[in-house]
């Protein structure tokens with residue numbers, strides 16, 4: 001049997017379900033820290049703190065950052081950076097820049113499975129602003145990549161994003177829960193065609209089509 005974690009478990013992604021147990025201990029603390037960092041990131045967009053306050057905060061953050069830096073190991077104890085290739089139903093995806101609760105960059109998008117669809121929900125804060133009051137188009141693309149990526153991964157033969165096409169139909173509002181949906185349309189050889197939508201309430205804000213190319217992810221780790 002292969003000792004490659006992807007090779008052993010890639011098929012199990014077809015049965016992936018979001019973890020329902022709340023984290024405890026170090027992971028729970030990580031999630032709390034990342035959530036606090038999101039609050040800071042959003043507050044920086046319109047806060048009115050004076051220079052002295054900002055410098056004090058910067059110094060505290062620099063010192064704490066140095067403490068964390070000193071503990072880095074190069075290991076990845078929790079999950080995978082992207083959901084599509086994780087290949088393990090137990091993977092927790094904490095590092096994902098889109099859904100990772102341990103990654104302060106992530107909105108975070110929350111994904112669930114609804115029949116043959118992946119449904120993703122997110123409320124984007126001001127740090128994701130593109131046009132005034134609305135979500136940056138690149139952030140929307142990243143979220144589509146994740147939900148279409150999970151939909152195609154559930155075929156059990158996940159691929160990398162080859163082509164992602166997005167049609168932006170209406171501006172996507174900040175501070176409002178928006179809903180992404182994705183499903184697989186068809187599979188042709190190594191190509192998996194997925195499609196999705198983004199709604200804010202009844203408004204269709206964007207549509208996406210993705211072509212994913214099935215690959216041997218273990219090769220990326222060699």
Ligand SMILES: CCCCCCCCCCCC(=O)SCCNC(=O)CCNC(=O)[C@H](O)C(C)(C)COP(=O)(O)OP(=O)(O)OC[C@H]1O[C@@H](n2cnc3c(N)ncnc32)[C@H](O)[C@@H]1OP(=O)(O)O
Nearest residue numbers: 082084085159160161162163189190191211213215220221
């Ligand atoms: C701890 C561990 C962490 C591990 C971390 C792992 C991270 C994985 C992330 C996964 C999700 C992502 O966001 S990926 C990130 C963004 N995407 C990428 O970086 C992908 C970069 N591109 C590539 O690596 C490559 O171009 C591939 C894998 C997409 C395709 O290369 P290939 O495998 O050589 O494919 P090839 O034989 O040429 O073509 C096979 C078939 O696919 C079609 N095809 C090829 N490329 C494309 C394309 N871009 N768009 C459409 N269709 C394409 C061809 O026409 C052909 O169709 P036919 O003739 O058969 O009809």
